[in-house]
Amino acid sequence: MxxxxxxxxxxxxxxxxxxxxxxxxxxxxxxxxxxxxxxxxxxxxxxxxxxxxxxxxxxxxxxxxxxxxxxxxxxxxxxxxxxxxxxxxxxxxxxxxxxxxxxxxxxxxxxxxxxxxxxxxxxxxxxxxxxxxxxxxxxxxxxxxxxxxxxxxxxxxxxxxxxxxxxxxxxxxxxxxxxGLKRKEGKPMTKERDINVVSSWAAPAWEAATKNGYFDGTRPGAPITREEAAVLIMRLENKK
Ligand SMILES: [Zn+2]
Known part of the structure; x- marks a missing residue:
C-alpha cells in the first residue's frame, strides 16, 4: 500500500x-x-x-x-x-x-x-x-x-x-x-454520480449557499430548471 x-x-x-x-x-x-x-x-x-x-x-x-x-x-x-x-x-x-x-x-x-x-x-x-x-x-x-x-x-x-x-x-x-499505480479494473472513467452526495470541490460553496437559504440543502447534484433558477434569483435579490 x-x-x-x-x-x-x-x-x-x-x-x-x-x-x-x-x-x-x-x-x-x-x-x-x-x-x-x-x-x-x-x-x-x-x-x-x-x-x-x-x-x-x-x-x-x-x-x-x-x-x-x-x-x-x-x-x-x-x-x-x-x-x-x-x-x-x-x-x-x-x-x-x-x-x-x-x-x-x-x-x-x-x-x-x-x-x-x-x-x-x-x-x-x-x-x-x-x-x-x-x-x-x-x-x-x-x-x-x-x-x-x-x-x-x-x-x-x-x-x-x-x-x-x-x-x-x-x-x-x-x-x-x-x-506506478495500477488503475482499478472494470472501473469506467466516468461513473454515474449520486445526485444526493455533494462533490468535494463544491462542498464549501454548497454549504454556504444552503446556510444563506439560497438552496434547501437537498439533491446537490440535480440539474436546475428555469423556474428553480428564477426562485434562486429572487432569493439573491431579496438578500441585497
Ligand atoms: Zn500558499
Missing amino acids: KIVWIDPGHGGKDPGAVANSLREKDIALIVSLGVKQRLEAEYEGVQVHLSRSTDVFLELKERTEAANKAGADLLVSIHCNAGGGAGGFESFRYTGVSAASRSLQNVLHTEIMAAIKTFGVIDRGQKAANLHMCRESKMPAVLTENLFIDVASDAAKLKRQEVIEALIAGHVSGIAKYL
Whole structure:
C-alpha cells in the first residue's frame, strides 16, 4: 500500500492569498479533497492522507512531522500563487534535493500542465527554493502553485469548475505515474454520480449557499430548471 500525503496550504486564521473574491486556503482544500477522492477511487493500492480536511490552521512543522511519522511515500503541498504579473502555474522542489524529488516534480509538473494548458495557463516552469514543506519532508516532496489569486485572468480560471477538475486530474495523473499505480479494473472513467452526495470541490460553496437559504440543502447534484433558477434569483435579490 502506497501512502500519499497531500498538504492543502494555509487554513483557519491563515487564508493565504486573498483577491478577486477568492481565498487560497479554499482552493487548496478543494483541489486536495478532489485528489484524495479520485486517486483512491480510480487506483489500486493507494491511501491518501491529508494534513487537513477542513478549514483549520496548522503550523508548517505540524504538517511535515505528521507526514514523516506516517511514513508517506511522497508529499505534495497544494497552494495558489500571488504577486501579480501574467500569472500561471509553477512547481517547487527543495534546493538541495534528491533525484527522487526531481523526478516527482518532473512528472507532476508535466501532467498538470498537460491537463490545464487547454485553458491557456502559462507554464512558469519547474523551480527550486528553500521551502519548509519540501525541505523538512523525508519523502520526495513538491509544492505546486496553482495559478495566481491576484491576477484577474487566473482568478477567472480558478472560478471555473472544469479548471479545478483539470488541476485535480493533473495531480492525480502525476502521482499515479510517479508511483506506478495500477488503475482499478472494470472501473469506467466516468461513473454515474449520486445526485444526493455533494462533490468535494463544491462542498464549501454548497454549504454556504444552503446556510444563506439560497438552496434547501437537498439533491446537490440535480440539474436546475428555469423556474428553480428564477426562485434562486429572487432569493439573491431579496438578500441585497
Ligand atoms: Zn500558499
